[in-house]
Amino acid sequence: MSTTTRTVTSRPRLEPRRIGRWIDDWRPEDMDFWNERGAAIARRNLIYSVASEHIGFSVWTLWSVLVLFLGPGYGFDVGQKFLLTAVPSLLGSFVRVPYTFAVAKFGGRNWTVISAALLLVPTVAIAIVLEPGVSFETLLWVSALAGVGGGNFASSMTNINAFFPARLKGWALGINAGGGNLGVAVAQLVGLAVLALTGTQYPRLIVAIYIPLIVLATVLSAIKMDNLSQVSNAKGAIREVSTHVESWVLAFLYIGTFGSFIGFSFAFGQVLLVQFPKEFPNPAAAAALTFLGPLLGSLIRPVGGRLADRYTGSRVTFWNFVAMALGTSVVLLAALLHSLPLFVAGFVTLFVFSGLGNGSTYKMIPAVFLAKAQLAVGSGAPIEQANAVSLRRSGALIGLAGAIGALGGFGVNLAFRQSFLSLGNANGAYLAFIGFYLVCLVVTWAWFIKSRPGRLEGV
Incomplete structure (x- = not known):
């Protein structure tokens, strides 16, 4: 009786096929690496990220125009018109969390392509249904x-945060966000x-202009951008950052800065038409x-990041809220006096300082986790591990804070709607905004500036 022996050779497990351009070696904190090749790659990705995000903001705020x-x-x-501008802000806040994690799941370049292409859905829908007789x-x-x-x-922001070294994050995130915010204007x-x-x-005709731009941004993102394999929002990243009190404090402050910026951007045109009907007999005016x-507000956002790099984000943010409370007081006074020049000046002041505060508040996110990483290294943790944890948690909080901050835009439009329905004017909304900014400046001072045990340095 013969025995046949069959040898089984194990095959190495193949890695999942990766789509698009990937960079496996990325060391932005290494000065030699950064100067030789990192800076050029990061700037290229920043340019096309800004382009795609810019169009995303334009589509998001289309209803403030429509x-x-x-x-x-x-x-x-x-x-009803205030609801039409409030609803996009609400949905935009919810989708920011999954969009944050999509960068790690699909790659920054790949997700930019997908998210840009998705902008065709709302624009094509508008082109189909928007005409007299359509139901509310x-x-x-x-x-x-x-x-x-x-x-978007x-x-x-999560993607660009990974491309730049800590010393340039305030500037890079400010440029990325400011260029995106310009889409509103x-x-x-x-x-x-x-x-x-x-x-x-x-x-x-408005969406007829934007549809080809969306296609162009999608194609250029596919051709010019890169994926970073080191970007990882590991399971539980949101759960991790949610255990840090600073995460919720920063998200709250971002309601005051970005929530104000996007909320006022959606509402400003309508407020002018309703509050000054004689001065604005037609929408074009x-x-x-x-x-x-x-x-x-968009142009000054990178300045907020730069100032935060130099003076710390918390101090810049604190003085921003002081200025925003004063700016809203000017708007309220102008409304009581029915002074259009003073009203516009006050509102422009609000936009400028909300934009500045956007940059300074977002710089505080990586600063918080960098400070925590330095504490971990001081306690014996390997520096590479501490930096990786800092990057992952910063990316997660960028999404979480961005989502919560965008809810402020929804709140601003609801405040205006309720004030007009209840009082016939927006004065009640202005008083609410002043109170909120005062709370924000107290929170900023108490948590990040005032000397106390456990306060993180340099935030």
């Missing part, structure tokens, strides 16, 4: 779709141009002013 086209032929009242419920659902544009910010300028050329008859605040 409501100006909804004249008597549509039959919607002030409360239909427009409410379509406006909600624009929320996907708000998610979180994934873009540009969308309003596009709306102004359409209003000036065609009146309120052809709002769908209001649209001519609405872009100014978002434009200045």
